[in-house]
Amino acid sequence: MTTTTESLTALYAEVQQFHAAQMQALDGGDFDTYSATFTEDGEFEHTPGRPAARTRAGIAEELRGYHRERFADDPVQRRHSFSMLRLAPRPDGAIDATFYCLVITSRPGIRVPEIAPSCTVHDVLVREQGKLLTRSRRVAHDYLSLV
Ligand code: SDN
Numbered sequence: 001m002t003t004t005t006e007s008l009t010a011l012y013a014e015v016q017q018f019h020a021a022q023m024q025a026l027d028g029g030d031f032d033t034y035s036a037t038f039t040e041d042g043e044f045e046h047t048p049g050r051p052a053a054r055t056r057a058g059i060a061e062e063l064r065g066y067h068r069e070r071f072a073d074d075p076v077q078r079r080h081s082f083s084m085l086r087l088a089p090r091p092d093g094a095i096d097a098t099f100y101c102l103v104i105t106s107r108p109g110i111r112v113p114e115i116a117p118s119c120t121v122h123d124v125l126v127r128e129q130g131k132l133l134t135r136s137r138r139v140a141h142d143y144l145s146l147v
Helices: 005-027 031-035 056-071
Strands: 038-045 077-089 095-107 110-128 131-141
Touching: 005 031, 005 077, 005 095, 005 131, 031 056, 038 056
Parallel strands: 038 131
Antiparallel strands: 077 095, 095 110, 110 131
């Protein structure tokens, strides 16, 4: 399929809306809504050393476990903030999306948030019944790529 500037602009806006809804679900603690934005056989790697999560149920379970382990005694509001989105549609209709992510963490009563980690993210997006879904998401952490 040829990609015109116009269709790429429309796709760019669509992917940004998709990412916004997806990440607002995650940051709101709604892991089932987040995992429903992946394909049924979707893959997700968010932290080196943790096994890749597979399937919607597996992704929701991994996120529940990770948040339970890390934040049980540490009430936080996390916000995953995306920027520098670059899209590369493939001939078969899948879309490579590469972007930056900063995780911004606020704690009760502390005005200055923590900003870490800084990451690059690579998504493969597909369309099913007209709707965008993430087929795979791989997160690379800058502080680990430097060592
Ligand atoms: O869903 C994401 C994530 C994500 O879920 C992350 C989690 O912890 C749970 C989309 C794009 C980027 C990310 C990045 C992270 C960072 C990761 C590790 C941490 O917070 O220390």
